[in-house]
Amino acid sequence: MKKYMEIIVQFKFVWGLFFTGSIIIYTIINMLLGKTSMDFITVWQFILLTITLTFIYYLIFGEFILKTLHVRYKVLVHFLLSYMTLLIGAHLLKWIDTSNVSHLGLFTIGCIILYLAVSLSFFMYYKSTGEQLNKKLALYKRQKSGEEKHND
Template identity: 50%
Template sequence: MKKVMEFLFQFKMVWGLFFASTVIIYTIVNMLLGKTSMELVVIWQLFLLSIVLVVIQYIIFGEFMLTKLSLKQKFLIHFTLCYFTILTFIITYGWMDYRNFSSLGLYSAVYTLFYLGILNSLRWYNKATGEELNSKLAIYKQKRNIN
């Protein structure tokens, strides 16, 4: 029961982050396109999109499935699934003219750059926190050896 509650709490927290980020990204893109408001139905569409993206996230990076794949393979699968999921939502809800090759190319380029930017920021974060933890561990070991 405790594992289920922890999983649900984590899922809710990750979903909240994904939902907030989809709303913010949608708002910024719409502002750049000259729109000044967002319809209520779009919020529900983003709600559904964020849930699907979180499910993909947990399938790929969770503890229960695909545990034998390397991290690079997981990122490639995640990139592809999320790309086509978002493209499906774009086509289904008419957020962009997908028949226009330049719009589709722009979406692909922005998605790829955004995804790579997030990967690099996570890598830098893990490197920075890993180095910080290693230095704290070295200080702790030195203090322990002195005592």
């Protein structure tokens, strides 16, 4: 039961990040296009799309499948699945015209740039927290070995 609760809490956290990021991106793009409001149905569309993206994220990077696959390949598979999900979602929701090559090109470039930005931020976050944990572990080991020498 504890494991399920941890997964649910983590899922909600990651979904919250995806949802917040998508709303911010939507707002910025719409401000640049001169729009001042968002339809309520659009919020629900974002909820559905971001829950789907979060599910894909946990399938690829979670402990469910692809456990032994190298991180580079996981990132590639995740990007391709996310891109296809976003493309199909944007087409079904009529956010972009997929028959227009320039729209498709802008969408693809935008997805690549955003994915690289998010991946870089996650990499920097995990690297910094990992380094902090490594420093704490090294300090703990030094203190522990100092106590053992002192006790002898």
